[in-house]
Amino acid sequence: MPAVETHGLSKRxxxxxxxxxxxxxxxxxxxxxxxxxxxxxxxxxxxVLTTILAPSRGSFAVAGFxxxxxxxxxxxxxxxxxxxxxxxxxxxxxxxxxxxxxxGQTRGGAxxxxxxxxxxxxxxxxxxxxxxxxxxxMRQRLGIARTLVNDPDVVFLDxxxxxxxxxxxxxxxxxxxRIARKRGAAVLLxxxxxxxxxxxxxxxxxxxxxxxxxxxxxxxxVQRAAAPRSARLHVAPEHAELAAAVLSNTDGVEVGRADGQxxxxxxxxxxxxxxxxxxxxxxxxxxxxxxxVTLLSFELEGARLSDAFLAMTEAA
Amino acid sequence: xxxVEQVAEQTVRERSAPGWAVVLHQELRDLWMGGRxxxxxxxxxxxxxxxxxxxxxxxxxxxxxxxESVNVTLQVAVAVGGLLALLAGxxxxxxxxxxxxxxxxxxxxxxRSQLASGKLLAALSLWLxxxxxxxxxxxxxxxxxxxxxxxxITGFVVGTLLAxxxxxxxxxxxxxxxxxxxxxxxxxxxxLALFAPTQLPSSAQKGWAGELLLRVNPVxxxxxxxxxxxxxxxxxxxxxxxxxxxxxxxVVFAAAVPLLGARFIQLRGGVSG
Amino acid sequence: xxxxxxxxxxxxxxxxxxxxxxxxxxxxxxxxxxxxxxRARISTQLGHKxxxxxxxxxxxxxxxxxxxxxxxxxxxxxxxxxxxxxxSSQRTRYLDTIPAGGASTVTWRMQAxxxxxxxxxVTVLPNSGSARPPATGPAIRVAVAERKTLNSGGILxxxxxxxxxxxxxxxxxxxxxxx
Numbered sequence: 001m002p003a004v005e006t007h008g009l010s011k012r013x014x015x016x017x018x019x020x021x022x023x024x025x026x027x028x029x030x031x032x033x034x035x036x037x038x039x040x041x042x043x044x045x046x047x048v049l050t051t052i053l054a055p056s057r058g059s060f061a062v063a064g065f066x067x068x069x070x071x072x073x074x075x076x077x078x079x080x081x082x083x084x085x086x087x088x089x090x091x092x093x094x095x096x097x098x099x100x101x102x103x104g105q106t107r108g109g110a111x112x113x114x115x116x117x118x119x120x121x122x123x124x125x126x127x128x129x130x131x132x133x134x135x136x137x138m139r140q141r142l143g144i145a146r147t148l149v150n151d152p153d154v155v156f157l158d159x160x161x162x163x164x165x166x167x168x169x170x171x172x173x174x175x176x177x178r179i180a181r182k183r184g185a186a187v188l189l190x191x192x193x194x195x196x197x198x199x200x201x202x203x204x205x206x207x208x209x210x211x212x213x214x215x216x217x218x219x220x221x222v223q224r225a226a227a228p229r230s231a232r233l234h235v236a237p238e239h240a241e242l243a244a245a246v247l248s249n250t251d252g253v254e255v256g257r258a259d260g261q262x263x264x265x266x267x268x269x270x271x272x273x274x275x276x277x278x279x280x281x282x283x284x285x286x287x288x289x290x291x292x293v294t295l296l297s298f299e300l301e302g303a304r305l306s307d308a309f310l311a312m313t314e315a316a
Numbered sequence: 317x318x319x320v321e322q323v324a325e326q327t328v329r330e331r332s333a334p335g336w337a338v339v340l341h342q343e344l345r346d347l348w349m350g351g352r353x354x355x356x357x358x359x360x361x362x363x364x365x366x367x368x369x370x371x372x373x374x375x376x377x378x379x380x381x382x383x384e385s386v387n388v389t390l391q392v393a394v395a396v397g398g399l400l401a402l403l404a405g406x407x408x409x410x411x412x413x414x415x416x417x418x419x420x421x422x423x424x425x426x427x428r429s430q431l432a433s434g435k436l437l438a439a440l441s442l443w444l445x446x447x448x449x450x451x452x453x454x455x456x457x458x459x460x461x462x463x464x465x466x467x468x469i470t471g472f473v474v475g476t477l478l479a480x481x482x483x484x485x486x487x488x489x490x491x492x493x494x495x496x497x498x499x500x501x502x503x504x505x506x507x508l509a510l511f512a513p514t515q516l517p518s519s520a521q522k523g524w525a526g527e528l529l530l531r532v533n534p535v536x537x538x539x540x541x542x543x544x545x546x547x548x549x550x551x552x553x554x555x556x557x558x559x560x561x562x563x564x565x566x567v568v569f570a571a572a573v574p575l576l577g578a579r580f581i582q583l584r585g586g587v588s589g
Numbered sequence: 590x591x592x593x594x595x596x597x598x599x600x601x602x603x604x605x606x607x608x609x610x611x612x613x614x615x616x617x618x619x620x621x622x623x624x625x626x627x628r629a630r631i632s633t634q635l636g637h638k639x640x641x642x643x644x645x646x647x648x649x650x651x652x653x654x655x656x657x658x659x660x661x662x663x664x665x666x667x668x669x670x671x672x673x674x675x676x677s678s679q680r681t682r683y684l685d686t687i688p689a690g691g692a693s694t695v696t697w698r699m700q701a702x703x704x705x706x707x708x709x710x711v712t713v714l715p716n717s718g719s720a721r722p723p724a725t726g727p728a729i730r731v732a733v734a735e736r737k738t739l740n741s742g743g744i745l746x747x748x749x750x751x752x753x754x755x756x757x758x759x760x761x762x763x764x765x766x767x768x
Contacts, residue, residue, distance in 0.1 A: 085416020
């Protein structure tokens with residue numbers, strides 16, 4: 001049974017469609033990346049699945065419980081909201097203990113859980129400091145610790161790396177991986193950072209204007225998006241003109257503008273389906289070598305999730 | 317990590333406190349250990365000290381003015397204690413919303429009505445602290461005229477009824493207010509409106525309409541009852557009908573808090589999900 | 590001639606009887622009642638409470654119905670403002686029917702809210718509002734000694750101590766959390 005399952009899930013505010021006909025299934029141990037531009041409905045979808053908002057239509061089940069049993073769902077999920085605030089006058093340990101007690105822990109048990117989690121996220125030494133003195137990164141780590149106080153089956157993280165420096169982002173994403181791998185929890189990660197999804201998520205879901213416009217593994221989504229790829233080639237300067245001519249005559253390849261430096265060419269490969277033959281970097285390289293062009297370097301760009309994302313959201 | 321799970325399982329099997337008690341405990345910690353409650357109590361004690369000092373050093377005080385001074389002290393305690401409870405209630409939900417901490421609470425298994433109830437009880441602690449601070453002043457001022465016991469019991473009963481009513485009122489406003497500023501402003505306005513009839517000229521207060529207004533208004537009715545006991549020396553039963561509106565208001569609004577909280581504690585004020 | 594005078598006398602007597610009868614009947618209950626108190630003097634201190642009893646006796650031959658007993662207080666010296674309501678909140682008592690030859694005792698609870706010399710007395714009148722003077726009991730002389738009810742000197746330690754203690758608690762909390 002999937003850890004998270006939705007059927008035709010919709011949320012409307014009057015005539016405004018926030019989420020429309022969402023169908024998804026997330027298995028235990030899986031990390032699903034939820035992508036979308038601002039206003040796509042990511043946060044609304046998470047709030048519906050975490051029982052903060054009631055659905056307008058459709059159904060869902062989380063951790064084996066249907067949406068008609070919200071208290072049972074809340075017992076088994078951990079959530080890091082996008083705009084989570086923290087009580088400035090509590091210490092980190094007090095904060096986690098409080099939430100642990102809200103999940104049914106006794107006082108002693110809550111304290112033990114709080115210390116364990118603070119150690120996991122690297123905040124044990126600051127456990128008696130007021131949250132007011134925590135940096136943004138520390139607060140995010142505290143928030144991740146809070147999502148784990150009840151040892152959840154499903155974890156929802158809404159923009160967990162927002163406002164963090166690269167080191168902080170890496171730390172948070174490391175925690176995400178540990179949550180899925182070691183705890184076997186299903187993780188729904190909503191983020192703007194496409195590289196995060198590429199590196200951490202087994203599957204990705206792309207939302208735009210409340211609707212799903214892409215779903216699958218990263219590779220599947222990229223391929224389905226038919227995003228164009230490009231490359232920068234460095235050839236011997238005396239072969240630059242020959243290289244440009246050869247590539248121009250190759251199907252599915254378009255020579256872009258050289259960036260001014262002698263011997264450098266930019267090439268765009270047509271995505272599959274746009275031409276009878278798709279532009280293949282391998283074919284381009286073979287053609288150049290067969291023509292006697294000295295190829296000094298070849299840097300393939302594109303074919304990234306970011307390109308697929310842009311292509312899909314612009315088209316939608 | 318395995319240790320966490322073991323502790324988690326073991327302690328969930330043990331007896332844990334109900335949700336409202338956990339909320340109450342934390343709210344009391346935030347209020348009193350966090351320092352805000354102590355600061356408010358300190359400010360209140362300065363006010364009482366000034367009043368008591370001015371009264372006590374007035375050597376021309378006759379017996380009735382002496383009773384009146386005890387009455388004034390008690391009325392100030394009831395008014396300020398009620399005000400503090402009202403403001404705590406008014407901050408309870410809209411304040412959490414504005415600080416961004418409400419969503420985390422809504423994500424726990426604790427029901428929204430238990431959340432509201434825990435916060436209401438914590439707000440009442442400000443009245444209890446105000447009353448406790450008032451006791452030595454009333455004792456000092458009232459011992460010479462043998463009204464300490466009557467004054468304290470009457471003040472406690474009336475003050476508690478009004479504090480329950482006012483903190484519940486503040487919390488209900490907090491549920492629907494779009495911002496914390498609106499919640500606090502509206503609550504203060506309502507309190508001023510409740511106190512306004514006390515400023516009517518005595519001739520207006522004496523007619524049937526004036527008396528009805530004073531009786532229906534829980535704040536003025538409570539004040540009136542305290543005055544009759546402390547100043548006029550009436551027995552408790554003589555004017556007990558004046559306690560009807562404070563009792564009804566306390567019961568109705570206190571019952572409304574968990575009921576309305578269950579439906580209207582939302583991320584956005586006054587919006588149902 | 591003497592017969593005419595006799596008729597005239599009877600007529601006058603009849604008229605007088607008709608005119609006087611209602612008043613006489615109404616005056617009867619009041620005239621038949623007497624009020625006595627259980628003491629002549631009370632000495633007390635300012636703010637203290639005291640109690641006395643008044644006994645209303647019906648010396649008439651018919652029951653006295655609808656009688657109202659009322660308490661009053663006045664200063665025996667000029668210049669002292671007395672509000673009887675401050676002395677007692679239950680100054681008016683509606684009595685049960687007093688049978689002929691019977692009596693009714695009323696207990697009055699009061700508090701001395703002024704110092705000085707005062708007279709306290711009880712009157713009884715019928716609820717018909719008769720114009721006849723009510724029955725009045727003897728006045729009790731109440732001597733209320735002045736008493737300093739407030740020790741102004743003792744307030745300062747209290748006025749300083751309570752805020753002082755709370756202020757220290759606030760400071761202690763801030764210092765502990767300051768780090």
